[in-house]
Amino acid sequence: MLSSAVSSSLLILHKPLARVIRFPIPKLPLSPNPRPLSSLSPAASALTPNAVGAGGRAGALSPAPITEDLQKIDVNPPKGTRDFPPEDMRLRNWLFYHFREVSRLFGFEEVDFPVLESEALYIRKAGEEIRDQLYCFEDRGNRRVALRPELTPSLARLVIQKGKSLSLPVKWFAVGQCWRYERMTRGRRREHYQWNMDIIGVPEVTAEAELISSIVTFFKRLGITTSDVGFKVSSRKVLQEVLRHYSIPEALFGKVCIIIDKIEKIPVDDIKNELKSAGVSEEAIEQLLQVLSIKSLTKLEEILGDAGEAVADLKQLFSLAEKFGYSEWIQFDASIVRGLAYYTGIVFEGFDRGGKLRAICGGGRYDHLLSTFGGDDIPACGFGFGDAVIVELLKEKGLLPELSLQVENIVCALDPGLQGAAATVATILRGKGQSVDLVLENKPLKWVFKRAARINANRLILVGDSEWQRGMVGVKILSSGEQHEIKLDELE
């Protein structure tokens, strides 16, 4: 590099080179500007009046701004998105830790997918809310892309891609950020993180039972009880059996489910009109709406008979719930259909018994999603569990943990000349697995104690001249005030 330039002249300003070794430096040219390079023009230093640096050199002698475009930027994250400063990040990590721990207990493997996916993955014609809220763009290569609104389509895509190389059943979980572009009413954000667990390759209701068990396990770990939350469970097959009875085309099924899912948000007459426009007869509409009001499995069986899958699946699920030990957490509610077009069987959602919050989580069986992408169908079910409503619930129940920064040691040099010695001490402790906040500037002891308190340090290690010369450091246990000298090589 630079070989073409090496043979020309080098400007030396302070002192001429006495010896030149393996580096050809000819005579000095006359400098066009006799100032030494290291001098600073007053104009340049005046450019940085705001430099914070009272404790150091840089405050006194500071380089100029490096870009010409001074502009005031918006210091807030884009509308509907969040920063995670340390206190929020601790909460997020705590929540994700429990997502991951529960998934591990259930033998699930973690996966992830791109946050930016092809828009085609989400274009379903059932009129879902999720499609209307797609955060989509055209990229610089004119491709239609979208920030993923959910994780399941990506999972389905990966399952098809992996094909026969997968050993079924696949049990996968993911914790990923999802996006939706909606009007910013109701205080909802445009992004949230979602924990997903999915079982691919199990046609039996044992799979759904296992998924609900994992969510119950999660709730219990956080201190949430069955008096705080519950699960409403139904099956899309209930609707399907009614539709089939009225000879309503199977292709309409997803659409009908999406319309019915809006039942708590819009007037029932609008629901009826939408169903009518979709091609459902008035009689079938009445029947659908009536079936949806059923809250007892016995009643459902009386209506649908006991030969159908809807009732059989639900009975099996409730029987398994008993064996898993979460009977008191679940209840049948025919009005649960969920807002995604691809569900085909059992559907469930976690709800706040206080009735104040939106659904905490939701899921179900989606045995035919893969074929809508051109793959071979594999029976599958899964759930999504967002990071928003659960935090509201925990807050309300007083179950949010106190999470504070905790650094085991704070190491401080007692004079500027010992900064390197303090670095040595920090390195020794870190090598032994101890976390260390190394004080990087010369600060008064009062400041150091304040910092030690802020980071909840256990020990303050002081590096002073006379101790250092004897190979010792001062160690103060901050909880007790106990103080002693320890040999550097005995520091644990």
Place this chain on the structure above:
Amino acid sequence: MLSSAVSSSLLILHKPLARVIRFPIPKLPLSPNPRPLSSLSPAASALTPNAVGAGGRAGALSPAPITEDLQKIDVNPPKGTRDFPPEDMRLRNWLFYHFREVSRLFGFEEVDFPVLESEALYIRKAGEEIRDQLYCFEDRGNRRVALRPELTPSLARLVIQKGKSLSLPVKWFAVGQCWRYERMTRGRRREHYQWNMDIIGVPEVTAEAELISSIVTFFKRLGITTSDVGFKVSSRKVLQEVLRHYSIPEALFGKVCIIIDKIEKIPVDDIKNELKSAGVSEEAIEQLLQVLSIKSLTKLEEILGDAGEAVADLKQLFSLAEKFGYSEWIQFDASIVRGLAYYTGIVFEGFDRGGKLRAICGGGRYDHLLSTFGGDDIPACGFGFGDAVIVELLKEKGLLPELSLQVENIVCALDPGLQGAAATVATILRGKGQSVDLVLENKPLKWVFKRAARINANRLILVGDSEWQRGMVGVKILSSGEQHEIKLDELE
């Protein structure tokens, strides 16, 4: 809900209701279609020829596809992006674990920012590669947004936003996905994850020394030695002192740095032309290029004199490196300037001594970034460490770990009627912190052993009828083949 519909008729198909309790169900209307709801039309079942479900009911009696739009989707993730199937996710988690552990040892707090930021955050006029490769869009609200190409501008934004509420120095780290839209040559991807550590509020070189120490700690944990990698270190102040000597306007500094950073990628004559167009005199260009070829701090001092900050900073850094114990990892190299416009002082990059790979990581001091966003400047430095080159390096050195799925137990019912019992056993074990892969279908034992091997289970728990009736389960230690019966309440 549904109250308006409740009083009308409910269709009951199989048997009339004998008793109606608290639920008004009048007489049955004549059904327009006498088929029971649970029967399945042959046409519907023919729609799902691919259903996998040999072992279960759903294969025999399966609902129809729920969406009308069958389309073949591309099963690959969008160009330049990655899926993370379990094996790749394990590697990513392993790498991130070490990022986080090192950050913890150094007392840093984790933060994060939105992956989608306002484009304005990245519009700097210095001609950086990173700006040309901005993954930017117009959103549905006509806002210019970009997938973040780096984390530092978001961090600066958050620091300004938090203002006086922050206790300086701030020591933050983040592990986040970054995006760049570039032509897909050289096998580079459009997204990568980046580990960042930043120190805000320390003007002294101790901060840079601490950052390099953390990266060295990271390398050592992974088994990487100083014969594999090293750090090239310089200071932007070297260039600055030369430019100042030639009275080149301070505002040109960022631009000059960006041009010079391309020195290994484009011919030196093109560099010279670009510098000339930027307004740098030929004499200054020659001088710049010569200074850049210096690889010894002694030589630099001979050229620049000993009064300037460049030499003083670098000398202090090398002295601290000795105290931190990583002298043999770093070397002075004036050609290092880094490709981001905002660096102002020490800059460094980690490089592969084999010379095959791109920079492994890079960072430096950026004391004036905050004022370019309209905030008050605070001295700051940091680094970015990507997840791509390090994995190539580990692969090449044979240092990639063997990471396999490990589930402690596999629990299996020996007959269909014991599926619930197996669920009970799984719940007990999970309650004791043991991970369990519960076999959710009836499978031959041969299949179960194969699965146990695939998930590296320690124990196989068999739930058989005669043992279960005695409150026992069969436990097989898979490594030894040892087998015994254990009482359910003694299972650990």
